[in-house]
Amino acid sequence: MNLIILSDKDRIDEDHFIVSDNRAEHIRSILKLSEGDPVEIGILNGGQGKGKITEIDSEKVCLMTKKMEEVDFDDLTPQIDLICALPRPQTLKKVLLTCGMMAVRRLYLIRANRVEKSYYHSPLLESENYTPFLIEGLSQGKHTRLPEVTIHQRFKPFFEDSLAAIEKNDKSETLRIFPDPQSNQTINRFYDGGAARILLAIGPEGGWVPFETEMMQAHGFQMCTLGRWILRVEHAVTAALSQIEMIHVGNE
Amino acid sequence: MNLIILSDKDRIDEDHFIVSDNRAEHIRSILKLSEGDPVEIGILNGGQGKGKITEIDSEKVCLMTKKMEEVDFDDLTPQIDLICALPRPQTLKKVLLTCGMMAVRRLYLIRANRVEKSYYHSPLLESENYTPFLIEGLSQGKHTRLPEVTIHQRFKPFFEDSLAAIEKNDKSETLRIFPDPQSNQTINRFYDGGAARILLAIGPEGGWVPFETEMMQAHGFQMCTLGRWILRVEHAVTAALSQIEMIHVGNE
Numbered sequence: 001m002n003l004i005i006l007s008d009k010d011r012i013d014e015d016h017f018i019v020s021d022n023r024a025e026h027i028r029s030i031l032k033l034s035e036g037d038p039v040e041i042g043i044l045n046g047g048q049g050k051g052k053i054t055e056i057d058s059e060k061v062c063l064m065t066k067k068m069e070e071v072d073f074d075d076l077t078p079q080i081d082l083i084c085a086l087p088r089p090q091t092l093k094k095v096l097l098t099c100g101m102m103a104v105r106r107l108y109l110i111r112a113n114r115v116e117k118s119y120y121h122s123p124l125l126e127s128e129n130y131t132p133f134l135i136e137g138l139s140q141g142k143h144t145r146l147p148e149v150t151i152h153q154r155f156k157p158f159f160e161d162s163l164a165a166i167e168k169n170d171k172s173e174t175l176r177i178f179p180d181p182q183s184n185q186t187i188n189r190f191y192d193g194g195a196a197r198i199l200l201a202i203g204p205e206g207g208w209v210p211f212e213t214e215m216m217q218a219h220g221f222q223m224c225t226l227g228r229w230i231l232r233v234e235h236a237v238t239a240a241l242s243q244i245e246m247i248h249v250g251n252e
Numbered sequence: 253m254n255l256i257i258l259s260d261k262d263r264i265d266e267d268h269f270i271v272s273d274n275r276a277e278h279i280r281s282i283l284k285l286s287e288g289d290p291v292e293i294g295i296l297n298g299g300q301g302k303g304k305i306t307e308i309d310s311e312k313v314c315l316m317t318k319k320m321e322e323v324d325f326d327d328l329t330p331q332i333d334l335i336c337a338l339p340r341p342q343t344l345k346k347v348l349l350t351c352g353m354m355a356v357r358r359l360y361l362i363r364a365n366r367v368e369k370s371y372y373h374s375p376l377l378e379s380e381n382y383t384p385f386l387i388e389g390l391s392q393g394k395h396t397r398l399p400e401v402t403i404h405q406r407f408k409p410f411f412e413d414s415l416a417a418i419e420k421n422d423k424s425e426t427l428r429i430f431p432d433p434q435s436n437q438t439i440n441r442f443y444d445g446g447a448a449r450i451l452l453a454i455g456p457e458g459g460w461v462p463f464e465t466e467m468m469q470a471h472g473f474q475m476c477t478l479g480r481w482i483l484r485v486e487h488a489v490t491a492a493l494s495q496i497e498m499i500h501v502g503n504e
Contacts, residue, residue, distance in 0.1 A: 226494060
């Protein structure tokens with residue numbers, strides 16, 4: 001935990017919080033902090049800064065937060081929305097963590113031909129079950145915006161209707177890409193650090209089927225490569241986000 | 253498994269092999285292949301190509317390999333040697349898989365201030381225990397060169413003696429880099445796709461201490477950033493290798 005993430009559930013009054021779960025344990029056993037010590041705090045979907053420990057015992061940790069630095073999430077460019085063919089639950093946990101860690105704005109979990117129907121019955125698709133993985137990612141990556149997750153049951157209606165409806169208020173220039181082994185065009189052929197938004201689609205284990213790649217291309221998605229090796233879904237997500245990040249930061 | 257990796261242990265004669273472990277199970281249950289079907293084969297540290305199933309039952313799969321395409325591993329540029337502060341065993345498994353998957357040539361596991369001594373007692377540091385994770389990575393990434401792993405007990409002697417001794421026969425131009433949160437220089441500031449070899453050093457959870465970064469800099473390592481977020485060790489490995497891969501492939 002590089003940031004202790006606090007939310008309204010932990011709040012006592014405007015700037016006092018109490019935690020008693022793994023965050024308290026982390027403060028006690030890993031950071032080994034005492035009363036009066038400062039600690040790095042992030043408010044879920046809010047600011048971040050230094051907090052102070054006002055009380056600590058084996059049950060709980062009380063924290064006071066003041067002068068949090070507000071973050072304008074609109075400045076968090078490029079705004080990355082990740083479309084991911086719903087992976088099996090163990091992989092989804094890793095993808096959720098990475099989305100939190102690497103500041104993905106939205107995660108669209110969609111159906112694809114090679115997605116097993118049974119994955120849609122996983123309890124992990126409940127908000128209360130997947131949110132902890134997102135928060136663990138925020139805490140690791142050191143920022144506070146919780147990614148928005150939506151779950152879509154069908155492939156074609158997602159691209160034909162849902163995506164357009166969700167995005168109708170996004171006026172900024174959007175780059176749409178999807179990695180596929182057929183391509184030899186690296187992401188830096190499409191993205192020079194300029195686009196304000198990126199829609200990135202990551203396929204299922206085994207890849208997209210031709211109908212799917214054609215549908216995406218018809219909706220303005222360009223096929224790209226992540227490199228010479230065949231990656232697992234969780235690695236493909238990290239690889240694509242890291243490549244985008246290098247282009248963005250390297251061109252600032 | 254995108255490639256069934258075969259080794260001398262599986263060999264019956266020059267071009268016949270028998271497997272009875274998870275590879276046989278994969279051929280039966282996932283690929284659902286029958287006698288006479290072709291299957292993608294890689295010979296450990298050797299060629300790759302199409303094999304044929306000559307016999308299959310619930311116990312074993314017999315394979316015939318012919319006309320394997322030889323791979324010249326010297327062409328696998330950039331040759332990436334990864335120095336990694338020894339992580340806890342669960343993380344090491346992920347790093348090993350990634351090294352196999354993304355064609356790392358050598359993995360040096362080294363001591364650092366923030367490496368726990370107990371990690372050196374893990375049974376995972378035995379070749380017979382770590383090799384399966386490397387092979388799983390090869391099988392995923394679709395190539396056949398087994399990364400060489402060496403384990404080093406001390407930090408300073410590694411940089412002062414061991415590294416020079418191991419590398420004395422490597423004459424080609426080598427880029428030496430290590431990611432650190434202090435830097436804002438992305439890898440593409442140092443690497444344009446040209447260097448034939450890259451030595452990449454990934455620190456422990458919590459990062460390198462100043463003595464370590466100074467020692468590496470004294471040995472020609474340049475500090476770089478992987479981006480704005482604090483990554484876990486396994487993600488830092490994937491991120492750095494992916495960024496290098498994009499620069500290399502994108503500039504071919």
